[in-house]
Amino acid sequence: MNVRSPLLSRQSLAKAAVFGALLLAPLLSQAEDLPDDFASHTPLTISGEGPWYRLELPLAAQLNARQSTLNDIRVFNADGQAQPYALTLGEPQREEDETPVDVKWFPLYNDDDAKDAEPKIRVERSTTGTLVEVQPQGDMEAGEEILRGWLLDTSAINAPLDQLILDWNSEREGFQRFSVEASDDLQHWKRWGEGQVARLSFADELVEQRVVTLPGRNARYLRLLWTNPQSAPTLTSAQLVSTRPGVMPLSWSPGIAGSVEKPGVYVWQLPVALPLERMKIAITQPNSLAPVTLYARHDSNAPWQTIDSGLLYRLTQNGQDVVQDEMELPGNVVQQLKLEVDDRGGGLGNEVPKLSFAVRATQLVFLARGAPPYSLAIGNATIKGAALPLNTLVPGLTPDKLASLGSAKLSTTPAAIPAPPVPVATGPDWKRIGLWAVLVLGVIFLGWMAIGTLRASSGKR
Known part of the structure; x- marks a missing residue:
């Protein structure tokens, strides 16, 4: 009796599987992304x-x-x-200003008996907030005060502070350590870390460390409090290096028309939901003044969310137009914007203004x-x-x-291409239906070949 080996049957099955895979491979490759799957080319x-x-x-x-x-x-x-x-x-690129800016500095004194306490001061400021004079609170007799640290007026620098450069009298050598604190009102202070400067001389060589790294944040005032007040140096110069954030690169849309929900309330529908960074209202009528509140939502089924309120205007001064027509958005994905205008300012005219929007x-x-x-x-x-x-x-x-x-x-x-609110089926996709039909038939054919091979091998045993 002629008996076929089980191994031979398995080999036949493997050949059938390979044949089937080769048959289906070009078909499966057609299931990848196709140019016709997209609306715009x-x-x-x-x-x-x-x-x-x-x-x-x-x-x-x-x-x-x-x-x-x-x-x-x-x-x-x-x-x-x-x-x-x-x-x-x-991404906005930070633009470093390499030129150090000189700032004013004022000594901070304490009583010798309370040399480690936080200095209490009274200040005199100009109308712009710049410090004119800083004096210790209370009366201190000569010889009783001790230099606790220094107060720096950085109010003229409207940018993140990155480096502090100090210079001091040559009498103090060695390492000088101090804490760095920041404030905007001289009442509440935030700790920015520790700083250290040094000046060492040996023979004819001089080694200096005058630069202190700051955390890159804004502050109107800095306070330097020395760790060891008895050795606090007398400053001769205080400079700061700042970096300014670059402009966010944006892509702006052309103006789109809106609709009136009710008098003084305008609504705009975007072609597609996008993460918006800014919006601009076309104010065409001169001497327009409009206190406004801006709302946004992802779609017509979502509730309106308040984004911002502000003042939009186009005013003529000295023969020139002064315009404020933009508002910032938080970058959330939205498709509808609504603007409520306070009519006490006169409104934005009789027609619905066009709106432009920007994304990163x-x-x-x-x-x-x-x-x-x-x-x-x-x-x-x-x-x-x-x-x-x-x-x-x-x-x-x-x-x-x-x-x-x-x-x-x-x-x-x-x-x-106008975007429909929801995908609308226009009819059967016969191309895809035919593709999947061929795939299914190929799988059935592969299974039929495998079953036939098994039966043939069993009958010859």
Whole structure:
């Protein structure tokens, strides 16, 4: 009797499985993202050295998105293959002012009997808040006071304080330690840490440490209290180095029309929910003054949330217009804005003013592979995000390397596509239905081949 080995049956099954996998592989590959899955397509023009390219994503393109997170954005090559990509948001860059700024300093005295206590002072300030005179509270006779520390007037520096540079008389050498405290009202003090300066001389050599690092925060006044008051030096100079936050890079929309909910209350509907940073109202009528309250919400089913209140105006002074027409938003994802205008200021005119909004500038970096030309596709309410972290997409990324990447630009301005409130099914997607039907038939065929192989091997045993 001719008996087939069980091993041979397993080999036949394996061959059938491999054959089935080869059959289904091209079909499964078609289940990836396809250009036709997206509502908007815009050709890209690339320049510079690849294979990575950077695209400054204009707001006009983002308005075609169907997801506020921009999960529905892809770059395709000429063969319809999706390219690996990363998304980055613009960050404000701190601008360091390298020039130290001289500030006023005032001595802080205590009684010799209470040399470690917090100094109590009385001050005289100018109308701008600048210190004119600082005197200890109470009467101290000559010889009873002890120098406890120094008070620095930093009110003229409206920026984060990063470095303190001190100089003192040459009589005091060695290490000088002190605490650093900050205040805006001379009543409540916050501790900023410890500082140390030093001056050491040996033979003809002089070693100095005059710079103290600060935490990079704003303060109108600094107080330096020496750890050992008996050795507190007499200052001859106090300077500060500050950094100023750079301007947040923003992308602005064109003006959109609104509607009147009731007199003095205007509502605007955005094409898509976006994380808004600022908004601007077009005030066309001269000498307009409008106290306003701004509200926002994600959609028409959510309650209104108060965002801010302020004063908008366009006033003519000395032949020139002075305009305040912008308000800040916290960056939350919203799709509707409402403005309530206090009519006691005269309102904003008879027509509904147009509104412009801004989001943080977004940059797309993609790795070009396959045949050009490349195109940007956007607009799909259900697709999942495919963005990689930028450090993963560009191994060994450095600021210099990022700046040296090639650039990509939209060849044409993307046409705005109105976003429906909810996805609307327009009919069966026969292409996808056919694809899944072929996949199911392929699985059935694979199972039929496996069963047939098993029966054949059993009958020959």
